[in-house]
Amino acid sequence: MGxxxxxxxxxxxxxxxxxxxNQHNQRYYVHDDPVISDSEYDQLLRRLQDLEEQxxxxxxxxxxxxxxxxxxxxxxxxxxxxxxxLSLNNAFDDTELEExxxxxxxxxxxxxxxxxQSTLEYACEPKLDGLAVSLLYRDGVFERGATRGDGETGEDxxxxxxxxxxxxxxxxxxxxxxxxEVRGEVYMPLAGFKAFNARAExxxxxxxxNPRNAAAGSLRQLDSKITAARxxxxxxxxxxxxxxxxxxxxHVEILNQLNQWGFLISPLLDTAANIDACVAYYQKAKELRxxxxxxxxxxxxKVNRLDHQRQLGFVARAPRWAIARKFPAEEATTQLLDVxxxxxxxxxxxxxxxxxxVFVGGVTVSNATLHNRDEIARLGVKIGxxxxxxxxxxxxxxVARVLLEDRPSTARAIVFPEHCPACESALSRIEGEAAVxxxxxxxxxxxxxxAIKHFASxxxxxxxxxxxxxxxxxxxxxCIHSLPDIYHLKVAELAALERLAEKSASNLVxxxxxxxxxxxxxxxxxxxxxxxxxxxxxxxxxxFGSLENLQEADEDSLKSVADVGPIVAGFVRQFFTNTDTxxxxxxxxxAGVQWPDIEVLxxxxxxxxxxTWVLTGSLNTxxxxxxxxxxxxxxAKVAGSVSANTTRVVAGDKAGSKLAKAEALNxxxxxxxxxxxxxxxxx
DNA sequence: CCGCCTCGAGGTCA
DNA sequence: CTCGAGGCGG
Numbered sequence: 001m002g003x004x005x006x007x008x009x010x011x012x013x014x015x016x017x018x019x020x021x022n023q024h025n026q027r028y029y030v031h032d033d034p035v036i037s038d039s040e041y042d043q044l045l046r047r048l049q050d051l052e053e054q055x056x057x058x059x060x061x062x063x064x065x066x067x068x069x070x071x072x073x074x075x076x077x078x079x080x081x082x083x084x085x086l087s088l089n090n091a092f093d094d095t096e097l098e099e100x101x102x103x104x105x106x107x108x109x110x111x112x113x114x115x116x117q118s119t120l121e122y123a124c125e126p127k128l129d130g131l132a133v134s135l136l137y138r139d140g141v142f143e144r145g146a147t148r149g150d151g152e153t154g155e156d157x158x159x160x161x162x163x164x165x166x167x168x169x170x171x172x173x174x175x176x177x178x179x180x181e182v183r184g185e186v187y188m189p190l191a192g193f194k195a196f197n198a199r200a201e202x203x204x205x206x207x208x209x210n211p212r213n214a215a216a217g218s219l220r221q222l223d224s225k226i227t228a229a230r231x232x233x234x235x236x237x238x239x240x241x242x243x244x245x246x247x248x249x250x251h252v253e254i255l256n257q258l259n260q261w262g263f264l265i266s267p268l269l270d271t272a273a274n275i276d277a278c279v280a281y282y283q284k285a286k287e288l289r290x291x292x293x294x295x296x297x298x299x300x301x302k303v304n305r306l307d308h309q310r311q312l313g314f315v316a317r318a319p320r321w322a323i324a325r326k327f328p329a330e331e332a333t334t335q336l337l338d339v340x341x342x343x344x345x346x347x348x349x350x351x352x353x354x355x356x357x358v359f360v361g362g363v364t365v366s367n368a369t370l371h372n373r374d375e376i377a378r379l380g381v382k383i384g385x386x387x388x389x390x391x392x393x394x395x396x397x398x399v400a401r402v403l404l405e406d407r408p409s410t411a412r413a414i415v416f417p418e419h420c421p422a423c424e425s426a427l428s429r430i431e432g433e434a435a436v437x438x439x440x441x442x443x444x445x446x447x448x449x450x451a452i453k454h455f456a457s458x459x460x461x462x463x464x465x466x467x468x469x470x471x472x473x474x475x476x477x478x479c480i481h482s483l484p485d486i487y488h489l490k491v492a493e494l495a496a497l498e499r500l501a502e503k504s505a506s507n508l509v510x511x512x513x514x515x516x517x518x519x520x521x522x523x524x525x526x527x528x529x530x531x532x533x534x535x536x537x538x539x540x541x542x543x544f545g546s547l548e549n550l551q552e553a554d555e556d557s558l559k560s561v562a563d564v565g566p567i568v569a570g571f572v573r574q575f576f577t578n579t580d581t582x583x584x585x586x587x588x589x590x591a592g593v594q595w596p597d598i599e600v601l602x603x604x605x606x607x608x609x610x611x612t613w614v615l616t617g618s619l620n621t622x623x624x625x626x627x628x629x630x631x632x633x634x635x636a637k638v639a640g641s642v643s644a645n646t647t648r649v650v651a652g653d654k655a656g657s658k659l660a661k662a663e664a665l666n667x668x669x670x671x672x673x674x675x676x677x678x679x680x681x682x683x
Numbered sequence: 684c685c686g687c688c689t690c691g692a693g694g695t696c697a
Numbered sequence: 698c699t700c701g702a703g704g705c706g707g
Contacts, residue, residue: 075689131706147706155705209686216706217687297707363685395707397684458704467703499701501692 006055014058017048021064022170022262029166029233030264061162062141062169069163069225076155076222079146081134082676083240085183086151086317088127088300088324094279097301100323101275107320108308121273121304123251124281125266127324128235129295130187130215135161135234137180140171140261147219150459151317160219161186163228166235168262181240182258188215189293192231210362211295236263237300243672250304271304282325289327298326316535329390331400332360336385339370339414343422343446345454346530348435351376351414353387353399361391368397372434373416380404384411422446442482442580449475451528455483459534460526461515461593465508473497483584486512487591516592520547523595527585530571539563540572547585551576608636608682616642617652630679650675 006014021044028034028041045064052059059065091097101120104110110119132148145161147154161167164186171180188196193211200207208214218230236258239247248254255265268285272278282299289296303309303321312321335356342350351370358365368389370376379402381387386406392398419426420438422445429436442448452471456463466486474480479493489512494505518526524547525537532540543561544550550572558569575581613636615627627650642649649669 129707149705212707213686220688220705222689365684367684369684391684395684465703469702499692504691504702507691 004055006051006058010051010055011058014048014051014055017044017051018060018063021045021048022062022168023172025064025165026168026172026262030168030259030262064169066169067163067165067228069223069228070159072223072225073159074222076157078153079144079149079156080153081146081149081151081240083181084151084317085132085134085148085154085240086314086319088322089315089318090298091323091325092328094282097278097282097323097325098275100301101278104303104308104312104321107312119274120308121250121271122275122278123255123269123302123304124272124278125237125269125300126285126292126296127298127300128185128187128266129212129297130185131212131219133157133161133184133186133219133234134240135167135182135184135236137171137176137182139178140176140180142167142169157219159224160221160227161234163224164232164234166233166264171261173260173262175245176261177242177245179241179243180245181242182236182263183238183240184234184236184263186215186219186232186234187211187294188218188230188232190295191293196231209364212362233294234264235266237266241676247306249306251302251306251309252304254306272301278325286327296327298324300324329392330361331388331390332358332365333386333388333403334358334365336381336383336387336399338383339376341417341421343420343438343444343450345447345450345528346435347420347437347439347441347444347447348372349417349420349427349438351416355387355389358389360389360397363391365389365391365397368399370399373436374434376414376416382407382411382413384408420444420446445475448482452480452483452486454528455526456486456515457526460522461518462522463508463515464511465504466511470500470508473500482587484587484591487516487588487593516594518593518595520545520595523547523593524550527575527581529575531568532572536563536568551582612636612639612647614639614642614646614649615652616649617655627675630683 021041024034024036024041024044048063049065052063052065089100091100105120108120134146134148134154135142136144136146142162143158144156145158145167146156149155162169188211190211193208193214196214197207208217214230215232218227218232221227237255238251239254239258248257252269252271255269259265268288270281272281278299278301285296285299301323302319303312309319309321312319314320336353337356338354340352340354342352344350350372353368353370355366355368370379370381379387379399381399381402384407386403388400388403390398390400416436417427420440423438423440423443425438425440425444427436428439438444438447440447442451449471452466452475453468455461456466456471463486471480474489474497477497479489479497480486489509491502491505491509494500494508495502500508520541521534521538524532524541525534539561540550540558544553553572555566555569555573558564558572559566564572608631613631636647639646650672651669652672
């Protein structure tokens with residue numbers, strides 16, 4: 001068995017069964033229109049299983065038998081998204097939605113008076129409450145699936161996605177592109193969620209708190225057999241990269257095409273002729289919400305025409321041409337039990353409300369930030385009050401207001417401290433700032449701990465294993481006083497600590513060692529310069545190329561960096577003129593912290609300086625303006641026409657005369673895929 | 684901020 | 698086997 005080859009007849013049979021099953025599967029899950037009974041389906045599936053068992057050569061990754069799950073993985077691999085997975089801007093009321101529409105029409109030069117004349121059509125669809133994923137199909141076969149992650153890098157969850165019935169293992173229909181990345185949301189339908197929990201409860205197993213976390217937990221299983229037993233679904237809402245597909249004119253047409261190839265799209269997908277119709281769609285969806293078999297947290301509106309989308313481009317980490325109109329956050333009332341004061345990295349004192357735990361927006365809330373002294377005053381809140389709590393912007397719990405009529409006679413005023421709760425030094429408040437700060441800087445143990453935690457955090461040097469508790473432990477034990485001490489920790493010294501044995505200790509030392517190889521933006525961010533977050537750190541790194549250049553930069557040249565004004569420039573100058581911080585940087589470098597030599601390029605200028613590039617044809621994976629900006633950031637000039645001086649031509653789909661001219665003049669050309677690879681290789 | 688998963692530590696029991 | 702830390706995602 002297994003070593004004999006299957007006959008042509010059997011190979012044929014297996015292929016037919018596979019196609020048939022995939023087809024029925026699609027009818028059932030994507031079009032909700034089954035033509036055979038469940039038991040007939042099971043019979044077909046079992047026949048294929050038998051065949052594959054007998055002749056393992058017949059097995060292919062797109063076989064429906066593969067949905068039952070595979071052997072457990074040791075860990076998830078990291079996956080880089082060629083095209084970053086962006087987030088969406090939000091609108092919390094109708095006015096914000098109308099402002100969005102006004103911005104769109106202004107930028108597209110459509111004119112305000114045309115508001116009600118159907119000039120700007122929007123695609124409307126509900127925003128499912130699940131997890132964003134990306135799925136890559138090569139020649140119509142599902143090849144790789146990944147979580148969104150931070151948008152740039154996610155985790156490879158191919159095997160888990162393969163178990164989801166509405167994830168097509170291979171695409172069907174006409175003109176399937178050789179390369180296609182789709183994006184969508186994985187979620188657990190409410191019926192499945194309830195059934196799963198009912199069964200879990202009966203079996204005395206743990207139940208899930210809400211469908212979103214159930215879906216997230218299911219996708220994070222290393223053993224895909226467990227995922228296979230979870231009722232998950234995929235609904236797609238956009239295309240990432242693609243090759244060999246001339247995109248249609250509108251977003252809705254894209255989705256309809258995806259649907260024809262076998263993907264589930266929202267049955268509520270619709271268009272709105274103008275923003276008033278969007279508002280109406282939102283109202284209708286809000287009423288419909290309670291009857292749906294899945295959680296939604298808002299409605300997404302997208303400018304429907306792709307040429308308009310290209311014209312509008314992106315802001316920061318979100319497309320300019322789309323907005324999510326959020327449903328109002330769910331609210332609940334509870335008691336304010338106490339207020340604690342925490343010291344942040346920059347010394348800011350943050351009051352944190354300790355609440356009587358209350359279930360709101362799908363989770364149990366027991367803490368909420370009160371932001372600062374002004375916020376406490378604005379709310380007029382006292383300890384013992386009944387407060388209204390809500391989960392704002394999806395995540396962070398917030399005290400919305402106080403029910404003064406319920407105030408007990410025992411309510412006590414919240415006393416803002418006058419001294420730092422960690423180091424006792426006096427607090428000060430700078431004119432015009434909301435925050436009250438401890439100015440002791442790194443002398444304050446709380447700030448020292450925060451600085452170290454920040455340095456080790458995911459977006460900074462990403463030292464895995466050096467978390468909150470461990471930093472507290474290490475600082476309290478005197479193992480770490482300042483950042484460079486991290487790099488002198490020894491396994492023996494760590495293993496002597498509580499709850500940290502040989503294994504963890506050597507893992508940590510290895511992670512610390514690995515963190516020495518970093519990048520300039522990460523390092524800058526890790527230093528914790530005030531007002532220098534991830535984005536600013538990246539701009540600074542790109543602009544100055546090296547730490548030396550940045551250190552020597554005066555305020556004027558700092559201000560010439562995008563998003564850097566006088567305030568940030570001031571903080572940066574202040575940081576690099578402080579002898580203590582300079583010593584910390586020196587010690588870190590002595591300890592071996594280093595980043596690739598972008599500084600080599602600083603004099604010789606950027607990698608593409610002196611080159612002239614020409615873009616022609618339409619690009620599928622990026623906006624032309626983005627392509628231009630990226631090239632210019634690398635020092636290239638981007639010209640409109642091809643000449644003998646042109647260094648290179650990027651030929652997108654339907655490239656015309658410019659491509660012909662390039663070939664005539666012997667100017668090298670590259671296609672879009674090569675171009676994207678090239679960009680990612682040198683950026 | 685919270686819920687979920689995974690993993691290591693350290694206990695209990697064989 | 699239980700506990701708790703850390704990573705991840707929204």
